[in-house]
Amino acid sequence: MALSGFIIIMTETLPAGLLPQLAADFQVSDGTVGQLITVYALGTVVAAIPTIAMTRGASRKPLLVIGLLGFLVANTLTAMAPTLVIALVVRFIAGAFSGLIWGMLAGYARRIAAPEHAGRALAIAMAGTPVALSIGTPLGAWLGSMVGWRWSFAGVSVLTVVVVLLVLACVPNAPGQRSDTRLSLGRVVLIPGVAVVLGVVFAWMLAHNLLYSYIAPYLDGAGVGLRPDVALFAFGVAALVGIWITGTLIDRSLRRLALASTAAFIIAGALLLAFPASLPVTIVAIALWGVAFGGAATQLQKAIGDAAGESVDVANAMLTTAFNLAIFGGGAFGALLVDGSGPAALPLAMIALSAVALVTVILGRKQAFPSRRTVAM
Template sequence: MTMTSPTPPATRSHEALPVPALTVMACTGFIVIMTETLPAGLLPHLADGLGVSEGGAGQLVSAYAIGTVLAAIPAILLTRGARRKPLLLAGLLGFLVANTVTALSPSLPVALGARFVAGAFSGLLWGMLAGYARRIAAPQHAGRALAIAMTGTPVALSVGTPLGAWLGSALGWRWAFVAMSLLTAAVLVFARLLVPDVAGQRAQTRAPLIRVLGIPGVATILVTVFVWMLAHNLLYTYIAPYLRQARLGLRPDLALVVFGAAALGGIWITGVFIDRALRRLTLVSVALFAVSGVVFLGARGSTVAGVLAIVLWGIAFGGAATHLQTAMGEAAGENGDVANALLTTSFNLAIFAGGALGAVIVDGAGASVLPAVMIALALIALVTVGCGRRAAFPAGR
């Protein structure tokens, strides 16, 4: 059995990208990320509505992340032989139910349970969505198809979360989750109508988890994911105290809108080049990430420099998920869904670590030193990508 077999054949042999289906997948990603981040913008309202402290309400974010970490790998291992479209519909239905239960929750324990379930379905969707998007497009456009499918993430971060916070403030936090349920129901209908089905992984090609970890390039990509996303989440999670201590004259919500818009630019650049320059694109993105950290360090008191740093940060981060998932899909071949479940787990562990390490830094040395840590981690990621020349991020791709 060959562990580095090529990506499974696409179900469509013609040149055109299946844009309607990929748009539905982008909307699915939007729902996943929006559901994850929505409580962050509604903490005071959630605390008042559920009769708990803001710290207690913040556990709604943690419950979601724990569900993702615990469910991603088992869910993909159990379903990798199943057809993809029923899994996509089941995942969306899970989000519909979980968000509806959250909206109707009478107490914090019920809401935590619903959030845990939503996180579990997130693990399922993120584990299979990348491979699914690549397989419904012609092989020569697989990277571009993934770039389109991933646009939901920056849109959710830049537009969705602020919009959800506004809706929760205007109508009440429960209506924000109701709106998520309605959106999920609409995407579920379009997924049923527009997204083609593909088969699951063939039984004879299914490698055990430990062998997937041993596929050349997989471990290198997982290290890159953790270090790079840790660098990102340190600043993203604590952007408010950083902006305040650096005296940049920017509101956090405005800064995140600028970041999200720049991230969309990064996604577009990725879509143009990823099918012929994966290694160079990844190296440039990680290097630009380090450069943005340098600009952040020197931006103290300068709004213009701060905006420039945020733009560079957003461009560098925008295509990151596509770079890493494309690299993982090509390294793992037919075991790409399991490998992407490992990637999802590594990503969410980086979110955990970013919150914990960031709290220590902010409470100790202060948020103004976060860019220095970001630079150090980005340089480690850059070296890791550089060392992955043979299998993880192969030269000549």
């Protein structure tokens, strides 16, 4: 499952590390080619809830394999795309398969783990995210700079074949949701705590994606002499630390983790805003940002899963939708900032949105982010 998440995240974020090469090849601006991230997110937004709603009763393992095969096809076609328009269409399709996998992966992990270890199981299943950020995306960015961006996407396709074989051989199956426990989409949203978590997801992840999607032009504008691939590597290594901390504490300290992580985003943005030309401060800010982000997905999925109970798959599809609306917003709004006000405006937007997320976590003390919660199954 962690390797499946690795494929998804690497596919999603790879254009962020390849923006200069993509822009040069397709002869467009950084903001325009950044829409490769935006349309991917849009595909996830469109597909996540409908696909999970239609497949709630299906066995989980076949769905995971189907989703991974979709990524195999999409990344192969991206590597061969002759124009930006075709690449955008294929990225939209890849995003749709992302919606399917992310909508069911967290619930799948919870079903094959003991209830008291649900948070730790999520942390392990989500470990592919920081590994992709620390190793996958920087390696893809490096490969793109050496032999061309198309080989980066081709490499992801080869890795996807390996992961499909491993899933078939190693991952146990799990049943879908029983028909007598399925709530309508509207009733799932109204479950206490679910809407609050979704609000935190959107604000927090929008803060993240504004800067992450346009890290290359931001670093270039700051003039600190830090290459995007190196910055992404440092971010990803820090994210590994974040997922380890989250996996250790999440089953007993979810609220404190969420408060600390959203606050760390504010501090990281403030450091970048106050010391934009300092290389040491930039590295510290990126490390703090990475640690805070590393456990974010696990924390949010644990929170919404605890609140939703048996409706965890649909709730996670909604979380995936909110998450990818934030990615969509990061690509679109970030393009306006980068092409308009300039990349130096990104840390300020990061601070403001992270503050909204922090306040929402504070106010969600009853159902969304309580200090203690009995795991719902």
